[in-house]
Amino acid sequence: MAKKDEGKSTSKSRGQPTKYKPEYVTQVEKLCLLGATDKDIADFFEVAESTINNWKIEYPEFLESIKKGKLLADANVANSLYKRALGYEAPDIDIRVIDNQIVETPLIKHYPPDPTSAIFWLKNRQPDKWRDKQIQEVSGTVTNQNINLSNDEFRVIAKELLEKV
Template structure:
């Protein structure tokens, strides 16, 4: 259910967005961000965000279709990380002449990206190391200094 103005002319939502909701859904599925969608609709970004707050059908439609695009990218990243096979078919004159099964090797960059994002506590670059106990830095520094000066007493 959409909210309408209490009188007079329709809001820009009803003239610029609502009739193009199918296009908006397609743009969201294609990976466009809100700023790009607003530009395509010829409305200000702030106005577009206002419409998202006022019209739940717009917000839900964007969320659903952006989720579809995100899922496709996730699946492609996983496929690339694990490697995959595909069949390449060659045609000459409309007739199949050759069919070859090809193997795409797993991509370590995709694997690292996946693991750092899915399991950051285990795979992040920075490791937090907790130290328990006291370290006497002064005596360690003196021992190193003595060693460097040749005093190995």
């Protein structure tokens, strides 16, 4: 005798239809390039953060776009931090008014090394060598006056303490 389907749906789709659209792949990469977190992405697409996590599983191209966007954004920040740590030169324009005429002069502006950026870079890249070490020394002795109490003496003290509470 054949088994009856016990009320289970043969359809794979359950719950609400997904809000996911293929164009989200390019949109999410751009959002990540702007520094968006998963929460920001969820807010943008007007879904819960758990939905974003589900989309990462169900749509591999969506996950890859997030990874790519975040990686590029992090690389841009790391590059800027690196430049600041070492110092750099960048083109600039000097604008002045001379004899009632606006004169624009192109120039190269020098930005000196930034020690704070260098310290931050080193602490994060080589934490074993550069992190702030906190050495704490303890002096004195530790004594426990109750170490030689018998079980009965300990119970009496515990009972007295409980009565106070």
